[in-house]
Amino acid sequence: MNALEILNPGVHCTLQDEGRLGYGRYGLARGGAMDLRAYRWANKLLDNPAGAATLELISGGLRARCHGCTQVAITGAEAAVTVNGHAVPMWQTLLLNEGDELAIGHSRRHRFIYLALAGGIRGPALFGSRSVVVREGFSETPVVQAGDRVEPAGEASDVPARTTPAQARAYLAEPPVLRFIPGYQYQDFSRADILRLTTQTYQVTGLSDRMGFRLEGQALVEPPPGIISEGLCPGAIQIPGDGQPIVLMADSQTIGGYPKPGVVCRLDLGRLAQQLPGGRVYLQETDLATAQNQRRLFELYFRKTQWREDGKSLAWQ
Amino acid sequence: MRPCGPSVQRLVVPVKLEHVAEDAVLITFGDDIDETLPPAIAAVVDRLSEAELPWLVDLVPSYTTLLVVYDPVGTDFRQAECYLRQAIQTALSSDPDSTTAAPSRTVELPVYYSPETGPDLEQLAGYARTTVDRLIQTHTETRYTVYALGFAPGFAFMGQVDPSIACPRKSSPRKRVPAGSVGIAGRQTAVYPTASPGGWQLIGRCPVSLFNTRNLSLLQVGDQVAFRAIGREEFLALGGTL
Numbered sequence: 001m002n003a004l005e006i007l008n009p010g011v012h013c014t015l016q017d018e019g020r021l022g023y024g025r026y027g028l029a030r031g032g033a034m035d036l037r038a039y040r041w042a043n044k045l046l047d048n049p050a051g052a053a054t055l056e057l058i059s060g061g062l063r064a065r066c067h068g069c070t071q072v073a074i075t076g077a078e079a080a081v082t083v084n085g086h087a088v089p090m091w092q093t094l095l096l097n098e099g100d101e102l103a104i105g106h107s108r109r110h111r112f113i114y115l116a117l118a119g120g121i122r123g124p125a126l127f128g129s130r131s132v133v134v135r136e137g138f139s140e141t142p143v144v145q146a147g148d149r150v151e152p153a154g155e156a157s158d159v160p161a162r163t164t165p166a167q168a169r170a171y172l173a174e175p176p177v178l179r180f181i182p183g184y185q186y187q188d189f190s191r192a193d194i195l196r197l198t199t200q201t202y203q204v205t206g207l208s209d210r211m212g213f214r215l216e217g218q219a220l221v222e223p224p225p226g227i228i229s230e231g232l233c234p235g236a237i238q239i240p241g242d243g244q245p246i247v248l249m250a251d252s253q254t255i256g257g258y259p260k261p262g263v264v265c266r267l268d269l270g271r272l273a274q275q276l277p278g279g280r281v282y283l284q285e286t287d288l289a290t291a292q293n294q295r296r297l298f299e300l301y302f303r304k305t306q307w308r309e310d311g312k313s314l315a316w317q
Numbered sequence: 318m319r320p321c322g323p324s325v326q327r328l329v330v331p332v333k334l335e336h337v338a339e340d341a342v343l344i345t346f347g348d349d350i351d352e353t354l355p356p357a358i359a360a361v362v363d364r365l366s367e368a369e370l371p372w373l374v375d376l377v378p379s380y381t382t383l384l385v386v387y388d389p390v391g392t393d394f395r396q397a398e399c400y401l402r403q404a405i406q407t408a409l410s411s412d413p414d415s416t417t418a419a420p421s422r423t424v425e426l427p428v429y430y431s432p433e434t435g436p437d438l439e440q441l442a443g444y445a446r447t448t449v450d451r452l453i454q455t456h457t458e459t460r461y462t463v464y465a466l467g468f469a470p471g472f473a474f475m476g477q478v479d480p481s482i483a484c485p486r487k488s489s490p491r492k493r494v495p496a497g498s499v500g501i502a503g504r505q506t507a508v509y510p511t512a513s514p515g516g517w518q519l520i521g522r523c524p525v526s527l528f529n530t531r532n533l534s535l536l537q538v539g540d541q542v543a544f545r546a547i548g549r550e551e552f553l554a555l556g557g558t559l
Contacts, residue, residue, distance in 0.1 A: 024377040024386070025362070026534040027470040126530060136470060137511065138530055184335040184343070228350060229465060229474075231377030231384025233338040255379050255467035263338040291339040292389050299390045
């Protein structure tokens with residue numbers, strides 16, 4: 001059986017996919033990859049089925065040995081990757097042979113790294129998803145540990161060598177602008193507070209995890225009072241009494257009662273997820289139609305394109 | 318999808334639809350917490366669930382609202398809004414009593430009220446200037462409505478607790494509240510489905526499992542809940558742990 005034997009899982013390594021959709025009504029967090037772009041590209045490189053699970057690494061530091069012969073792809077935060085000590089690039093397919101040792105270094109500038117295995121990674125599925133939400137405690141082995149074997153979930157496609165187009169990772173180099181759709185409570189905020197929210201530079205604080213990212217800047221002066229708890233979306237910008245925003249992420253609670261000026265677009269949430277403590281981000285208003293069309297284009301791109309034979313570009317089908 | 322006619326605007330109850338994200342609509346059924354809302358929200362949840370819409374991703378009901386999450390490739394915001402307006406009207410008009418009649422489902426939960434399972438029981442009785450027995454009686458006499466699920470899988474927010482025994486959360490939350498613990502916070506009551514940190518005033522423990530990965534949540538928004546006081550032996554016989 002082809003497998004990766006984990007020698008060192010690094011800082012924090014969990015299995016993540018598209019997330020557990022449809023169970024918010026029972027109070028279950030959605031979970032899923034924090035950086036949707038990087039996650040999708042890792043699977044796309046290997047022609048993995050939609051929703052295939054990957055390893056999500058915080059910061060990096062993973063070492064693994066290959067048993068058998070398999071293809072992998074590594075995307076996300078830039079880190080030094082080596083196979084048997086030789087540097088290899090990220091954002092492309094990698095062929096690993098029996099005994100090869102894969103090492104992923106630590107990322108200096110960003111946070112999340114994705115490691116996809118040809119065929120997707122096998123793992124216990126709960127309610128249609130292999131995503132692990134550590135806080136909920138449903139998984140017997142929530143965090144990947146040394147000695148674990150990472151095996152393919154299904155038949156792997158034998159794909160030719162491929163590299164993602166340059167624009168695939170351009171988002172990591174762009175200024176981290178977080179576009180948000182104003183919600184119905186937007187009007188409850190004072191004009192001055194909305195200007196504070198949308199014109200200043202926010203810093204990502206150390207109190208940022210898979211549940212939510214706390215931002216710090218000049219505090220909003222008069223945030224509206226709490227509301228009756230209602231269903232929450234990942235990306236919701238909560239403003240508690242201290243006037244400092246908390247942006248909810250993949251593992252967020254399902255309902256809450258802090259006032260919200262809006263919800264950050266799904267793709268920009270990945271941009272935020274990649275910021276380390278101290279990283280600077282900006283909030284910018286957008287509108288529903290623009291945000292939804294951009295998301296639709298992103299989704300359709302991954303569903304409707306196929307690799308050209310050169311392995312360097314994709315064509316719409 | 319059927320076309321939207323002008324009749325769509327004539328809703329049985331004034332319901333607001335707001336687009337809150339690129340893939341979500343929030344339906345607001347009322348401005349204040351009211352026991353007539355959960356049955357109406359549950360009726361819309363049922364209606365949307367039964368329709369087996371391929372673009373429907375999730376439904377998250379809460380006190381006065383229902384969050385509808387959809388797949389933005391399967392539909393778009395205009396279609397989603399149009400469909401939802403129709404579905405709400407159908408759900409609320411096909412069952413004209415749905416906003417006033419008692420819902421069909423009542424769940425009885427046995428509770429062992431005692432200082433060994435409810436460490437705040439005696440202090441709360443003192444706070445409420447009553448006896449432990451009277452406090453238990455008041456808690457069990459009320460029929461509660463499930464207003465929302467959240468905080469943790471299967472955690473049901475129920476109301477309304479009789480004002481005479483309502484009590485704020487503890488000023489400092491406990492690091493670990495055992496599974497099954499029954500608590501009061503303000504005029505809400507709940508059972509902790511799993512062990513977790515928590516700040517509610519604990520008055521007893523329920524031996525019934527409220528959430529498991531096979532049957533999901535025992536309680537749903539709109540359900541009625543009655544608590545029944547049981548003794549130590551029955552608690553243990555029903556699988557409760559001390």
